Amino acid sequence: MSARVQTAPFDPAAELAGFGAGAGAIVTFTGLVRDDTGAMAALEIEHYPGMTERALSDYGAEAAGRFDLTDWRIVHRHGRLAVGEPIMMVATAARHRQAAFQAADYLMDWLKSRAPFWKREIGQDGIARWVDAKAGDEAALSRW
């Protein structure tokens, strides 16, 4: 049960070593830097040191209680990321698959709209553009 914020890349497979021992189901989600326009050079992620760690731990603990998780892990990067690199991952472990799937979905919805990260796309032309929040991400929270 841990939340981590870091600039360094991480290996999603390595994160699962020893994770969720004894569980009946493990679900993982990994978000990657995507280039929809073909004109992106990098993604920069700013965060709120202190609050970020606290928020991720709080949301993880909340999900653990709500879905009876036996283990959970959140890793989220900040700083400059190249296209194709992992941005973040969520792993959830529970006795049964439904709880593990739901908890991962729940955590992603919260991280999208309630964890203090801000993405900025850096174009190949050097111009930076803040990524707007999506109305759908905010609306997704009402499912819970």
Place this chain on the structure above:
Amino acid sequence: MTLDVLYFAWLRERIGQPRERIDTDAATVRDLIADLAARDDWHAAAFADLAAVRCAVDQQLADLDAPLSGAREVAFFPPMTGG
């Protein structure tokens, strides 16, 4: 009271600094915004559209009508885009 006020993303860029320490009598976040927006054109521009501004009081998300009594740190930022 003395508050540390932090800015992130485009609010930080518009204001031109990541944080400042201010003395204020503001009772709520909204009062604090009014104080800040009156400081200069950069602050006014950052707070021109409050629908685009979110805030945290002592590192907990709060709404604009949240009270500031006992607060030490207030942060302003656009809607979050994590994940």
